[in-house]
Amino acid sequence: MTNVLSFFRGPWTIAMYTWREGMRKKILIAFLILSLLVIFGSNFITAFLFETGSQSGTDVDTKLIKDICVTAISLFGVLITIFISASVVPNEVDNKVAYTILSKPVRRYQYLLGKFIGVQLIVLLNLALMGALFFVALYIKEEVMPSLLLMSLLLTYFMFLIVSAFTFAISCTASSAVLPTIAGLFIYITGNLTEYLKDVYERAGQTTQLLDALIGKTALYLWHLLPNLKAFNMRNEIVYAQPGDFMQIERIMMLVSYSVIFAIAGFILAYWIFRRREL
Amino acid sequence: MAAVIETDKLTKIYEGALKGQDVTALKSLDLEVREGEILAYLGPNGSGKTTTIKLILGLIFPTSGSLKIMGRKDIGANFIKRNIGYLPEGAYYPEFLRGEEVLRFYGQLYGLAGRDLKRRVGDVLELVGMSRARNRMVRGYSKGMRQRIGLAQALVSDPKILILDEPTTGLDPIARKEIRDILVRLRNEGKTLLISSHELLEVELISDRVGILYDGELKTLGALSDLLTDRDITVVVAGLTAQARERLESGGVEVEEAIGEHTTLRVPSNRNVYEVIDLCKAANASMVSVRPRRETLEELFVRVVGDAGDQAAEKQKETAK
Ligand SMILES: Nc1ncnc2c1ncn2[C@@H]1O[C@H](COP(=O)(O)OP(=O)(O)O)[C@@H](O)[C@H]1O
Ligand SMILES: [Mg+2]
Numbered sequence A: 001m002t003n004v005l006s007f008f009r010g011p012w013t014i015a016m017y018t019w020r021e022g023m024r025k026k027i028l029i030a031f032l033i034l035s036l037l038v039i040f041g042s043n044f045i046t047a048f049l050f051e052t053g054s055q056s057g058t059d060v061d062t063k064l065i066k067d068i069c070v071t072a073i074s075l076f077g078v079l080i081t082i083f084i085s086a087s088v089v090p091n092e093v094d095n096k097v098a099y100t101i102l103s104k105p106v107r108r109y110q111y112l113l114g115k116f117i118g119v120q121l122i123v124l125l126n127l128a129l130m131g132a133l134f135f136v137a138l139y140i141k142e143e144v145m146p147s148l149l150l151m152s153l154l155l156t157y158f159m160f161l162i163v164s165a166f167t168f169a170i171s172c173t174a175s176s177a178v179l180p181t182i183a184g185l186f187i188y189i190t191g192n193l194t195e196y197l198k199d200v201y202e203r204a205g206q207t208t209q210l211l212d213a214l215i216g217k218t219a220l221y222l223w224h225l226l227p228n229l230k231a232f233n234m235r236n237e238i239v240y241a242q243p244g245d246f247m248q249i250e251r252i253m254m255l256v257s258y259s260v261i262f263a264i265a266g267f268i269l270a271y272w273i274f275r276r277r278e279l
Numbered sequence B: 001m002a003a004v005i006e007t008d009k010l011t012k013i014y015e016g017a018l019k020g021q022d023v024t025a026l027k028s029l030d031l032e033v034r035e036g037e038i039l040a041y042l043g044p045n046g047s048g049k050t051t052t053i054k055l056i057l058g059l060i061f062p063t064s065g066s067l068k069i070m071g072r073k074d075i076g077a078n079f080i081k082r083n084i085g086y087l088p089e090g091a092y093y094p095e096f097l098r099g100e101e102v103l104r105f106y107g108q109l110y111g112l113a114g115r116d117l118k119r120r121v122g123d124v125l126e127l128v129g130m131s132r133a134r135n136r137m138v139r140g141y142s143k144g145m146r147q148r149i150g151l152a153q154a155l156v157s158d159p160k161i162l163i164l165d166e167p168t169t170g171l172d173p174i175a176r177k178e179i180r181d182i183l184v185r186l187r188n189e190g191k192t193l194l195i196s197s198h199e200l201l202e203v204e205l206i207s208d209r210v211g212i213l214y215d216g217e218l219k220t221l222g223a224l225s226d227l228l229t230d231r232d233i234t235v236v237v238a239g240l241t242a243q244a245r246e247r248l249e250s251g252g253v254e255v256e257e258a259i260g261e262h263t264t265l266r267v268p269s270n271r272n273v274y275e276v277i278d279l280c281k282a283a284n285a286s287m288v289s290v291r292p293r294r295e296t297l298e299e300l301f302v303r304v305v306g307d308a309g310d311q312a313a314e315k316q317k318e319t320a321k
Helices: A004-024 A028-051 A055-094 A097-102 A108-140 A147-173 A178-204 A209-227 A235-239 A249-274 B051-057 B078-082 B101-109 B114-127 B143-155 B173-188 B200-204 B243-251 B273-282 B297-320
Strands: B003-014 B023-029 B031-032 B038-042 B064-069 B082-088 B161-165 B192-197 B208-214 B215-221 B233-238 B262-267 B286-292
Touching: A004 A055, A004 A108, A004 B101, A028 A055, A028 A108, A028 A235, A055 A097, A055 A108, A055 A147, A055 A178, A055 A235, A097 A108, A097 B051, A097 B101, A097 B114, A097 B143, A108 A147, A108 A249, A147 A178, A147 A235, A147 A249, A178 A209, A249 B082, B003 B051, B023 B051, B023 B215, B023 B243, B031 B143, B038 B051, B038 B200, B051 B064, B051 B082, B051 B161, B051 B192, B078 B082, B078 B243, B082 B143, B101 B114, B101 B143, B114 B143, B143 B173, B192 B200, B200 B297, B208 B297, B215 B297, B233 B273, B243 B273, B273 B286
Parallel strands: B038 B192, B038 B208, B082 B161, B161 B192
Antiparallel strands: B003 B023, B003 B031, B003 B064, B208 B215, B233 B262, B233 B286
């Protein structure tokens, strides 16, 4: 027990300080203000668009608000996730804080674990704040469906976790945040396109030509290998939700495990890269 | 005295992206840092000092050769790290934290907590003279204050070994002196210090032994008193006649250009200084001073590195043929 505690003490200390540093970053506040503007702005836009105030107008307009907000949260959230995940390690390698930390009784995997947990805390807090804003905006519109919203935020976080883990792994090769940030965006975009891979497989399967078959097989393997980030998107459920709707708990558990497995793989990759890295 | 750090043919080659871009930063280094000493690790920029230090700390890995710290070879082990304090070259500390918070952070990494942590942080702040600035943000610190916090950070666990990479570079003379005083105090408390520097004067005053590194090779290692050769005697006289001057020169004395009345004579250690004095007396020159002239570390440095430079030049010529 004391062993377990002492193993996690270093990472935890590092995580807390990473979190503190991250919270001081102006960019986080900027994103939060931006999401504030979008979320409340969407109220005004819809009020402006559907001035008639007819029955159907209200319906369309809350749908639009929800749509804008859900998209804004996941877009801003993923940008912050990528940016933070890409920068925590390279920054400390660059300014040599990593040297001083690693010269203390902290192993490299403990250092990475601390950094990674710190990133997750920042991402979670940020998501929670944006979610709270969204909630307030809907509350004003008397369209509150707290449980569905909460589930959606939860799944959004687990989508971020996958992006975060792989961006973090790539950042372990770098001493500046630029390349890993670009890589993170790439991961996010690719991860949202994996469904097309299945399309490719199915269409390629229709001919019997060798090249087509090859492309089809490759697409299939990639489809299995790459994380499908779209699966975490609950935009439709939220936008078209009816009172009394609820998420299937099995589906959520599935997605959460799916995300955790990818996150662990990403972290192992990060460690494998960082283990013998020359600082 | 036991060696706390020992390197054996330690070699580091940084691999370049292309063949032929490899940099041999350290060539077969045999270095020994003994318990309780201040070893000054000297060399011009790019000679491999930081490389050596990073190898010792396990931040980079040797190409060949090996090293032992406190008799152990598992360099990254926490046991070893617990006993080493390290100040990197030109380090930065989290700007958004207060001085005291920085030290608390590093202290926590050693497993310090609660009252122990508080006491240790207070002690090291006191030691480096930063007690009054403890609650200010690192962002507002001067260069000297940052360096002090860096030193405090290295000391927070009260380690046996201190490894400081250019601790006084870029500081003003007063700050340098204060840091030097702290280092001597630590040595007197029984700590072992390895201090790298490219500024000789900085460490000449405080080191027990010096190692001179040049182009990745350790050119010399030993106590200063052993390394500095026999010294000349400098005689300064006034009103030396041209005739007497000629006689002195023919007798092997180096005569410098007169500055005003005064002429400086360098009497090599193999010459009897009394003969020179008698000669001056006979020539009616008046004595201004007679004093032994110690070879400075700078001169030793030029001598050691100068030879290396000459050898390298010759080698190149030979290969050119
Ligand atoms: N990461 C690196 N990659 C390639 N070459 C390096 C690297 N670090 C240092 N060098 C080279 O190794 C040599 C020694 O550098 P260093 O140990 O930093 O010297 P010092 O600390 O004595 O100024 C220099 O020629 C330097 O350019
Ligand atoms: Mg250096």
